[in-house]
Amino acid sequence: MLKYKLYQEKRDNAFKGKWYARVAVDETIDLNGLAKHMADHHSPYSEGLITGILKDMVSCIRELALDGKAVKIPDLAIFSLGLETKPADKAEDFTASKNVTSVKLRSRATDVFTRQQLNIIAQMREKDIYTVDETGEGGA
Secondary structure, X not given: OEEEEEEEOOOOOOOOOOEEEEEOOOOOOOHHHHHHHHHOOOOXXXXXXXXXXXXXXXXXXXXXXXXXXXXXXXXXXXXEEEEEEOOOOOHHHOOHHHHEEEEXXXXXXXXXXXXHHHHHHOOEEEOOXXXXXXXXXXXX
């Protein structure tokens, strides 16, 4: 179940004062926690073995991504690297050292985890009860 919290746009733009929702993350599960969760699902493999395999998977995804490859984990995401760049006036003026400002990890949902599928299967509820005072300000 996804829990969401409401927030009000405070920045001075066309949407100032409008209300939106964002997912409220209850907890962050690390690799060891994921391995324990998997082992608790009646797996014949131990938490330690699963942890080792997951650590190797992370290492290999990093290595492959840095080699310019995309790695697809079916029903989850495709991982690849992307660039943020500054423009150059001419192609011959473009250099990585001057124009590439950042390298970032991208993940793109795939198969049963695409936006279209998530819109069908995700269940939501508000995390907290909100009150709105006379000024339109919201609070918990």
